Amino acid sequence: MTDFLAQRDSWSTANCSIARTLDVVGNRTTLLLLREASFGTRRFDDFARRVGVSEPVAAARLKQLVADGLLDRRPYREPGQRTRDEYVLTAKGRDLLPVLAALREWGDTYAVEEPSVRLAHHDCGAAVHVALRCAAGHDVPADQVELLPGPGLLPS
Amino acid sequence: MTDFLAQRDSWSTANCSIARTLDVVGNRTTLLLLREASFGTRRFDDFARRVGVSEPVAAARLKQLVADGLLDRRPYREPGQRTRDEYVLTAKGRDLLPVLAALREWGDTYAVEEPSVRLAHHDCGAAVHVALRCAAGHDVPADQVELLPGPGLLPS
DNA sequence: CGGCTGACTTAGGAAAACAAAAGCCAGCTA
DNA sequence: TAGCTGGCTTTTGTTTTCCTAAGTCAGCCG
Numbered sequence: 291m292t293d294f295l296a297q298r299d300s301w302s303t304a305n306c307s308i309a310r311t312l313d314v315v316g317n318r319t320t321l322l323l324l325r326e327a328s329f330g331t332r333r334f335d336d337f338a339r340r341v342g343v344s345e346p347v348a349a350a351r352l353k354q355l356v357a358d359g360l361l362d363r364r365p366y367r368e369p370g371q372r373t374r375d376e377y378v379l380t381a382k383g384r385d386l387l388p389v390l391a392a393l394r395e396w397g398d399t400y401a402v403e404e405p406s407v408r409l410a411h412h413d414c415g416a417a418v419h420v421a422l423r424c425a426a427g428h429d430v431p432a433d434q435v436e437l438l439p440g441p442g443l444l445p446s
Numbered sequence: 447m448t449d450f451l452a453q454r455d456s457w458s459t460a461n462c463s464i465a466r467t468l469d470v471v472g473n474r475t476t477l478l479l480l481r482e483a484s485f486g487t488r489r490f491d492d493f494a495r496r497v498g499v500s501e502p503v504a505a506a507r508l509k510q511l512v513a514d515g516l517l518d519r520r521p522y523r524e525p526g527q528r529t530r531d532e533y534v535l536t537a538k539g540r541d542l543l544p545v546l547a548a549l550r551e552w553g554d555t556y557a558v559e560e561p562s563v564r565l566a567h568h569d570c571g572a573a574v575h576v577a578l579r580c581a582a583g584h585d586v587p588a589d590q591v592e593l594l595p596g597p598g599l600l601p602s
Numbered sequence: 603c604g605g606c607t608g609a610c611t612t613a614g615g616a617a618a619a620c621a622a623a624a625g626c627c628a629g630c631t632a
Numbered sequence: 633t634a635g636c637t638g639g640c641t642t643t644t645g646t647t648t649t650c651c652t653a654a655g656t657c658a659g660c661c662g
Contacts, residue, residue: 295486298496307553307561308481308546309474314557316474317619318465325464329593330451334639340454344621349640372629374638386552387588388576390464392544397463400538401470404598405463411580412590419581420544424567424574432543436568437485442560473649490609500651505610528659530608604662611656619648626641632634 294439301439302446314358315386319343319351324383325390327361332376352377360386392420450595457595458602470514471542475499475507480539481546483517488532508533516542548576 294301303309315321322341331337338348355361360383367373391409398405409418422430450457459465471477478497487493494504511517516539523529547565554561565574578586 298485298487298492301562303478303481303496303498303562305558305562306481307550307558307563309478309553310557311549311553312474312477316477318468318472319619321468321472322459322465325459325462329454331454336454340459342459345640346622346642347620350619372638375640382556384588385555386548387591388548388578389545389552391578391591392542392548392576393467394463396542396545397465397467399541401466402461402463402598405596406457406459406461406599407463408594408596409578410592410594411582411584411586412592414580414582414584416580416582416584418578418586418591420548421577421579422544422547422565422574423577423579424570424572426567426570426572428567428570428572430567430574432540434568435543435547435574436566438564438566440561440564442558443562475650501610502612502652503650506649528608531610606661607659609657611654613654614652616651617649619646621646622644624641624643627639629637631636 294443295437300446302444304444305442311389314360315389317351319347320355321390321393323348323351323355324360324379324386327377327379327383328387328390332378333374334377337377355383359383388420391418395420450599451593456602458600460600461598467545470516471545473507475503476511477546477549479504479507479511480516480535480542483533483535483539484543484546488534489530490533493533511539515539544576547574551576 315324319341323337326337326340331340334348334352337352338345341348352361356363359380361377362380363375363377365373366376410416411418422432422435424430471480475497479493482493482496487496490504490508493508494501497504508517512519512533515536517533518536519531519533521529522532566572567574578588578591580586
């Protein structure tokens with residue numbers, strides 16, 4: 291096969307999956323809100339305070355996350371309280387957890403001394419890591435990942 | 447064990463690994479430059495054109511990536527040409543590939559019809575995916591990931 | 603030795619993101 | 633029915649990020 295990477299200019303990244311994903315979660319605040327959602331945070335002011343952003347920013351980003359289908363906004367009611375809205379991860383939002391896990395793992399290695407949160411396998415208690423693996427079940431080190439043209443490749 | 451997530455306000459995310467990582471790669475352009483680097487792009491104007499940013503932005507981001515140790519800038523010389531500088535991923539930069547792979551995989555599922563690039567295992571040709579797995583070797587589905595306090599946890 | 607090309611830097615300005623402060627509204631609670 | 637609280641929205645102003653356009657500089661090439 292011809293090495294399509296060597297002709298990088300012959301194909302465009304107009305519909306690159308990474309770029310499209312970054313259209314949705316390409317800003318810091320959005321990813322930190324998802325981090326909080328993964329911690330179980332549900333209420334508006336908890337999101338704003340824990341992420342450390344102002345209310346207008348939290349409101350705008352949460353609204354966008356709901357519009358993009360990553361969070362579900364739904365009413366709930368604690369006994370003796372009025373109805374409130376909570377934000378919870380959808381399946382689409384939960385599928386971003388590997389991104390958060392990968393960011394966390396890099397930060398644990400290169401950006402902090404001691405991690406403040408660990409991921410463990412609920413069943414066996416062992417530490418959880420992000421791994422690349424192939425459909426045949428092999429662990430794939432980074433230098434054994436080959437990039438190949440996919441069906442959606444566009445000429446540039 | 448007490449559920450530390452239930453007391454989310456009792457600990458801070460001041461040294462959160464995710465936040466620290468986003469300090470480095472928390473913007474779209476930076477991640478797209480790393481994508482290009484993973485495609486093998488090395489030259490300044492190729493980065494700028496392929497990522498679709500202006501030269502000043504490319505220069506600033508590449509400089510920051512070099513300062514942060516994700517890219518190495520080094521002189522090279524093609525025969526008959528003058529000396530130029532190229533940017534190549536360092537080990538620290540390569541360790542962000544799981545982040546890119548996770549972003550790509552989410553985009554393949556939710557944001558594009560057909561992926562334009564596939565990842566394959568060089569040895570066996572099978573498709574490569576990002577997976578969560580525990581130290582005991584189990585595949586860990588997202589709902590079996592448990593969050594536990596780590597040694598670097600700070601009171602808020 | 604003067605032009606060209608690659609790799610930037612500088613200057614100027616528009617757009618987006620963000621913060622602080624204040625206002626609004628619904629629905630308990632007194 | 634008059635607060636009070638949670639969940640926002642509005643306003644105003646600053647900072648950051650990005651753009652275009654133009655300028656700089658080094659060194660090979662004729």
